[in-house]
Amino acid sequence: MAAALETHIDALLPQTQCTRCGYAGCLPYAGAIARREAPINRCPPGGRATIEALAALLGVPVLPLDPACGREEPPRVAFIDEARCIGCARCLAPCPVDAIVGAARFVHTVIAERCTGCELCLPPCPVDCIELRAAPFAALDPAANRRRHEAHQARLVREARERAAAIEAQKASLRAGGESP
Ligand code: SF4
Ligand code: SF4
Numbered sequence: 001m002a003a004a005l006e007t008h009i010d011a012l013l014p015q016t017q018c019t020r021c022g023y024a025g026c027l028p029y030a031g032a033i034a035r036r037e038a039p040i041n042r043c044p045p046g047g048r049a050t051i052e053a054l055a056a057l058l059g060v061p062v063l064p065l066d067p068a069c070g071r072e073e074p075p076r077v078a079f080i081d082e083a084r085c086i087g088c089a090r091c092l093a094p095c096p097v098d099a100i101v102g103a104a105r106f107v108h109t110v111i112a113e114r115c116t117g118c119e120l121c122l123p124p125c126p127v128d129c130i131e132l133r134a135a136p137f138a139a140l141d142p143a144a145n146r147r148r149h150e151a152h153q154a155r156l157v158r159e160a161r162e163r164a165a166a167i168e169a170q171k172a173s174l175r176a177g178g179e180s181p
């Protein structure tokens, strides 16, 4: 029952995964709301419309956005100044929707249409060459953001499995080498 409510609440959240609500992502915040542990006014990307939708779903009063979480703003996307990028790749891992293209020692770039404007790539950049600019779209697409975030998480799980399998194979090979005469 609580899980179903969490799913309904999550469906109303913008899925930027920005963590401004104070939770690790939209789904954890949805869970906290479902358990009545968090108020409905902590999502700046969703703003007033999301608060109203949550209030209607839960039958609770509409609240003003909690200013401690941030301000409601038009969608923005990250932009990398490629002339200053040193190709350190530190911005890749924090991106919850894999919107950054690049590899170590190569210039990185943001696929603007995929970017949720979560800002999580900004702090790790050692040369501050990432900034936010007006988005090329009028509104966030929560369904697409969720799909990309799920794909991102599935990739992390797959890579962790592959790493573990490679380590096991290496250990087995070392054991086999040690057993040979
Ligand atoms: S989009 Fe809203 S609910 Fe999702 S992580 Fe950001 S603040 Fe939290
Ligand atoms: S590129 Fe940066 S701002 Fe855009 S989704 Fe990825 S981490 Fe967030």
Ligand code: SF4
Residues within 6 Å of the ligand: 080, 084, 085, 086, 087, 088, 089, 090, 091, 092, 102, 108, 124, 125, 126, 127, 128, 129, 130
């Ligand atoms: S963190 Fe900054 S310098 Fe490093 S690859 Fe990303 S954009 Fe380039």
